[in-house]
Amino acid sequence: MNNSKTWDAYKTQRNYVTKLKKQSINRYFIERCTGGSKSKDFWPTVKPFLTNKGCTSQKETILQENNKIITNQQEISEIFNDFFVNVAKNIGDNNVQVNDKHPSIEAISNKYSNGSTSNKLIFQPINEEFVSKRIGKINVKKATGIDGISPKILHAAKPVVIKPITQLVNLSLSTSIFPDSLKIAQVATVHKKNSVLEKGNYRPVSVLPAISKIFETAIENQLTKYFDDIFDHFLAAFRAGYGCQSTLLKILED
Template sequence: MAVNFAYKYLEKIIDQDDINQAYSDFEKAVKVAEHFNDFFINVAKDIGNNTPANNNHPSVKKIHENKTATPQLEFSAISNEFVDKQLKKLNIKKATGIDGISVKVLKLAQPVITKPITELINMTIKSATFPDKLKEAQVVPLHKKNNVLDVGNYRPVSILPAISKFFE
């Protein structure tokens, strides 16, 4: 209802051609985003499928010779002091993740959020479960070189929530 009212109001003050152009621009942006998404999803799908393993290669043999038992990974609880120190080290120039919480906000809120972040990390360690929301990333295409119109000249960069850095 409110959206309908707002649209009718905007329709009176904004030229219909401007609305149509904005909608057209939006549709184009969506198509570009979908094109990058399709490319990034499928680009590595078949890597290694057509290459048979060469177990007789000297480097592969050396790896097998030097292979030892994998040690058991153990994580211990972290302290408020550790989280406090890590908060101070964060680079405020890093991009804001999909959660919308910037590094600057985390640093400003440091006195209040140190203990809850510590508890959250320790619960994660204890349960051996990484929060799903911290796995979500905004994927941005970063141009590498050459023709900007060729999606193959871009690489995907995942921008994770700043708070997920503590879990690394």
């Protein structure tokens, strides 16, 4: 009799705990996914249940090369490195011809052939406010580069590192030398599709030091501003604020 009562009490408590668990899980997903796919918490919450890409377990890569199965990770790294370095080596080889007499090229050449110093690209020094804003825009969730300085640490140390980083960037701009240490990337392979044994089914992902983003932005901003005054307003490819629509509107309305 006592055993029966104990078992009934256990089942009651078990069912109650199961109910609380389901309610907690339901509340968790509602809180994190409210707002739909545009919510910053939506995909990090849902993605692990859709694919295995959210899994933290590290699975060693195995390749098939020349009808031979390769399991040695050092050898696999060399195979990937050789493949990625040479995969685009012959693209456009001897097929690209530049017509120096093209009207567009001649127009640009004639417009800026007077040798005026005002047309020369001269990098200007940046200030600490620029560096502070750039550090603030770096995503803290991004991976850490080979220097071991994570974006999160960079954010936390911002008051201390702003001045030396500003000095380093300005030195790079004045000497026209980009630091070699900031060019070194950690390269990881990501499987795209089809067989995992084929090297061609992987793509490389490079992780550069977080600080290099500040150098790159300082250069990119000034390059963009310089060429905006050179490029014709009909040239819209790969330019911020330009597109097919803007070009068509200029043709139709101007």
